[in-house]
Amino acid sequence: MAKMVNDNGCGQDLQSTEPNGPARSTAPRGPQQVLGKLDVHLSLVSTGKRCQEWISVVLCFSLIAFNFCHLLALFHLGHMWYILLGIVAGILTADFASGLVHWGADTWGSVELPIFGKAFIRAFREHHIDPTAITRHDFIETNGDNCMLTLIPLAHMAFNFLTFSPAELCHNYPWHCYVMALAIFITLTNQIHKWSHTYFGLPGWVVFLQNCHIILPRKHHRIHHVSPHETYFCITTGQLAELSPRELGFWSKLEDLTQSVTGEKPRSDDLKWAHKTK
Numbered sequence: 617m618a619k620m621v622n623d624n625g626c627g628q629d630l631q632s633t634e635p636n637g638p639a640r641s642t643a644p645r646g647p648q649q650v651l652g653k654l655d656v657h658l659s660l661v662s663t664g665k666r667c668q669e670w671i672s673v674v675l676c677f678s679l680i681a682f683n684f685c686h687l688l689a690l691f692h693l694g695h696m697w698y699i700l701l702g703i704v705a706g707i708l709t710a711d712f713a714s715g716l717v718h719w720g721a722d723t724w725g726s727v728e729l730p731i732f733g734k735a736f737i738r739a740f741r742e743h744h745i746d747p748t749a750i751t752r753h754d755f756i757e758t759n760g761d762n763c764m765l766t767l768i769p770l771a772h773m774a775f776n777f778l779t780f781s782p783a784e785l786c787h788n789y790p791w792h793c794y795v796m797a798l799a800i801f802i803t804l805t806n807q808i809h810k811w812s813h814t815y816f817g818l819p820g821w822v823v824f825l826q827n828c829h830i831i832l833p834r835k836h837h838r839i840h841h842v843s844p845h846e847t848y849f850c851i852t853t854g855q856l857a858e859l860s861p862r863e864l865g866f867w868s869k870l871e872d873l874t875q876s877v878t879g880e881k882p883r884s885d886d887l888k889w890a891h892k893t894k
């Protein structure tokens with residue numbers, strides 16, 4: 617999603633903008649000094665965010681590898697159908713969760729909200745205005761936040777593998793397959809979304825997965841990008857969006873229900889926001 621600060625330039629102005637010596641306390645604060653301080657602040661925020669993204673990605677993929685090795689070691693053909701059911705249910709849950717979060721951010725709230733609006737809602741609204749911005753994000757920026765989201769369930773699963781008896785692990789095997797599939801697909805949702813906006817240079821296996829509808833196909837996601845962005849919110853595999861198109865009215869019924877409870881109109885801020893940027 618769109619970012620306010622360019623990561624590549626972070627830290628460059630740290631020394632040149634830092635005031636020093638007696639001038640710091642006696643000189644009047646001109647606009648350049650204020651802007652300099654703002655630059656330093658934004659650079660530090662950007663560096664901190666980049667660090668958080670790197671740590672999340674490294675920890676998350678290490679835990680996925682660790683848990684995957686344990687699942688492979690415990691694999692038993694007798695559980696095959698339960699395992700398949702767990703994996704399919706995990707993928708569908710991830711798709712539904714992506715739809716619910718996306719619908720919430722696109723439909724309700726305001727970009728003006730103090731922390732939530734700027735840090736979360738704004739990225740979704742900006743994506744409608746500049747859909748290809750996401751394709752200019754590198755792997756760490758694309759996946760950092762989602763990796764942070766799945767750290768706790770993945771760490772909990774790793775703890776189970778280290779502490780449970782073999783009999784308990786065998787009993788919980790389908791559940792662990794469900795959590796693993798859910799965690800992997802939530803982790804990769806932004807990457808899958810980015811691929812759905814990429815029209816050149818995609819690896820063949822990604823195009824194959826898109827064509828098989830195992831991950832969000834490009835044609836499919838294009839429907840969501842038609843204003844007013846009121847359908848096809850599921851962006852992991854997109855399979856649940858097929859089951860809940862405009863005609864069935866799943867999202868519009870949910871909007872009617874929310875409006876009757878809160879009195880808020882759906883997408884009222886999105887329309888203002890899109891208008892302001894024209």
Ligand SMILES: [Zn+2]
Pocket residue numbers: 718722740744840845
């Ligand atoms: Zn959207």
Ligand SMILES: [Zn+2]
Pocket residue numbers: 743747809813837841
């Ligand atoms: Zn999109």
